[in-house]
Amino acid sequence: MSVLLFAAAVALMRYWSGNAENVHPRVHGPVLDLAGSSAEERGLQAMIDAVRGCSRCAAKLDVVVIRASGAEGLNPVFMGLDGVDSVVSMVITDRAAAERDDVERAVRDAEIVWFAGGDQCNYIRWIKGTRVHRAVQRVFRRGGGVGGNSAGLAIQGDPVYDACPDVSAKSLRLPPSDADRRAIPSGSDPTAIGASQSGSWSPTRAGPPRSGCRG
Numbered sequence: 001m002s003v004l005l006f007a008a009a010v011a012l013m014r015y016w017s018g019n020a021e022n023v024h025p026r027v028h029g030p031v032l033d034l035a036g037s038s039a040e041e042r043g044l045q046a047m048i049d050a051v052r053g054c055s056r057c058a059a060k061l062d063v064v065v066i067r068a069s070g071a072e073g074l075n076p077v078f079m080g081l082d083g084v085d086s087v088v089s090m091v092i093t094d095r096a097a098a099e100r101d102d103v104e105r106a107v108r109d110a111e112i113v114w115f116a117g118g119d120q121c122n123y124i125r126w127i128k129g130t131r132v133h134r135a136v137q138r139v140f141r142r143g144g145g146v147g148g149n150s151a152g153l154a155i156q157g158d159p160v161y162d163a164c165p166d167v168s169a170k171s172l173r174l175p176p177s178d179a180d181r182r183a184i185p186s187g188s189d190p191t192a193i194g195a196s197q198s199g200s201w202s203p204t205r206a207g208p209p210r211s212g213c214r215g
Contacts, residue, residue, distance in 0.1 A: 023061065024109075048145070051143070060083055063086065065088070066116065068122035073116075108138055112145040
């Protein structure tokens with residue numbers, strides 16, 4: 001595995017595993033993988049096989065892991081699966097990095113884009129509405145796979161609860177059940193069910209997938 005550090009206003013860490021050449025296979029999606037709290041290998045393999053249109057075959061895919069923190073933790077997970085030619089994990093920590101040509105190109109050329117866990121607020125702050133965001137949408141529209149685990153799963157919805165600590169969540173005025181009332185501490189608002197003040201931003205946002213996976 002190689003580790004590359006790119007100079008910018010804020011440094012971008014990129015962790016590369018596998019073949020550096022793009023494979024550009026035919027893709028058979030789109031596929032949306034909602035993995036839960038962790039990237040479960042059987043679900044990831046099912047996504048890979050759905051995107052490449054076969055299992056136990058020679059077709060290979062390139063994977064991009066988008067992170068707002070962490071390092072190369074998912075590289076060996078993806079490289080251990082059948083049909084993965086390369087994995088690059090990119091740690092994006094400001095909007096400038098998400099607007100860069102080389103970062104957009106890496107995402108656009110992938111067949112699978114995965115959002116790692118962490119803090120979904122950082123994805124909203126640093127990626128929502130950027131060139132990287134639009135590149136993810138293009139991958140999905142052309143038949144690739146998109147997914148995420150934990151915080152990377154939380155941003156797949158429409159709308160999204162962003163969990164940003166400096167922004168108050170709007171309330172959906174829904175009547176609580178009796179169980180809700182019993183569970184709510186005295187003095188709290190029993191109807192404050194969070195919805196993102198940042199608004200919806202589903203990374204795919206291209207209509208329902210033709211096939212889907214759950215980790």
